[in-house]
Amino acid sequence: MSKTTTASDSDSVSRDIDSGGGPRSVGGSRAFGLLLVITGAAGLLAAWVITIDKFKILEAKVAGTTFTPGCSINPILSCGSIMESDQASAFGFPNPMLGLAAYAVVICVGMSLLARATYPRWYWLTFNAGCLFGVGFVTWLQFQSLYRINALCLWCCLAWVATILMFWYVTSFNVRNDFLPTPRWLKSFFEDFTWALPVLHIGIIAVLIFTRWGDKLWA
Secondary structure, eight states: OOOEEEEETTTEEEEEEEETTTTTEOOHHHHHHHHHHHHHHHHHHHHHHHHHHHHHHHHHHHHHHHHHHOTTTSSBBBBBHHHHGGGGTTTTTTTHHHHHHHHHHHHHHHOOOOOOOOHHHHHHHHHHHHHHHHHHHHHHHHHHHIIIIOBBBBHHHHHHHHHHHHHHHHHHHHHHHHOOOOOOOHHHHHHHHHHHHHHHHHHHHHHHHHHHGGGGOOO
């Protein structure tokens, strides 16, 4: 088995080549690894702050007092309303506890790429599936936040942006490395315009938020 380096998006990508000449495992560029570290750290920070505030809310209830999170600015930008909703424990435990584990994994993957680690196709597809679950879950949370709870959590928004970025860039990575079968034109699009997809995704969410509340966000 030999090791080669190919170019993708102006960043080197390490590949372990098997005896048949095909890629056995692939490692991402330093830019890709750094993106995973940054988005994972942003999501982990958001999950950590929300978890701490959730504990403080529960402690205040036991003590017969109230606790208002620092990010509860007005009736719309109200982290407390989100944290006390039923949707905040979708799986029977606080959602950010899931984020603490998931975003830590993303950081580990990013750090390993910075160390030039390579992984097989099944690993990258599993990682992509996890990111797909993550972006699907935050999409559900976005709908619940905008149209059911009627409040917005700024820390949650940070986690949403981080998850969207990692999902699209991991998907792009798999498409460009032929781990996900796609038409040639779509692969070419991902090679040149990956950045456009998370920008469009986040832009749509921003439009929905401003359409929903407008200037009430700053009232």
